[in-house]
Amino acid sequence: MSYKSREKEREYQHQYHLRTWEKRKKRHLELKDKRERALAVWFKIYKGNLKCIICDENYTRCLDFHHLNSKQKDFSVADMVCKGYSTGSIMKEISKCIVLCRNCHAKIHYSKKSLLIKMKFSSRRSLKTKFINFKAV
Numbered sequence: 001m002s003y004k005s006r007e008k009e010r011e012y013q014h015q016y017h018l019r020t021w022e023k024r025k026k027r028h029l030e031l032k033d034k035r036e037r038a039l040a041v042w043f044k045i046y047k048g049n050l051k052c053i054i055c056d057e058n059y060t061r062c063l064d065f066h067h068l069n070s071k072q073k074d075f076s077v078a079d080m081v082c083k084g085y086s087t088g089s090i091m092k093e094i095s096k097c098i099v100l101c102r103n104c105h106a107k108i109h110y111s112k113k114s115l116l117i118k119m120k121f122s123s124r125r126s127l128k129t130k131f132i133n134f135k136a137v
């Protein structure tokens with residue numbers, strides 16, 4: 001290929017890129033938007049099955065994920081959902097957490113003493129109760 005035709009080819013590709021750029025950008029944003037909305041819906045459904053392990057509050061918007069060991073905390077779960085992380089990595093972070101409502105969460109963070117938390121595990125046959133000694137962080 002001669003120098004001139006190579007230049008021409010490059011110019012053509014550049015023009016093509018410019019012509020399709022807006023369209024591709026729009027498509028990319030639409031997909032991103034769709035993915036983020038799907039993630040938000042997934043998170044809402046997931047939270048819909050949870051409740052605060054201290055007071056049984058189950059109103060989705062009041063529920064937080066509290067890291068049992070603050071040293072293991074890589075990300076805030078809510079942040080991960082906002083930033084569009086994969087459900088797999090969100091679940092991995094959730095596995096290090098307990099579910100608390102905003103009230104109990106605030107009490108734990110502001111309380112200096114360690115708290116005794118009653119954890120309820122529902123199984124098909126019975127509702128098991130377990131106590132864990134829980135240090136405020």
Ligand SMILES: [Zn+2]
Pocket residue numbers: 065066067105109
């Ligand atoms: Zn917390």
Ligand SMILES: [Zn+2]
Pocket residue numbers: 052053054055056057100101102103104105
């Ligand atoms: Zn609570």
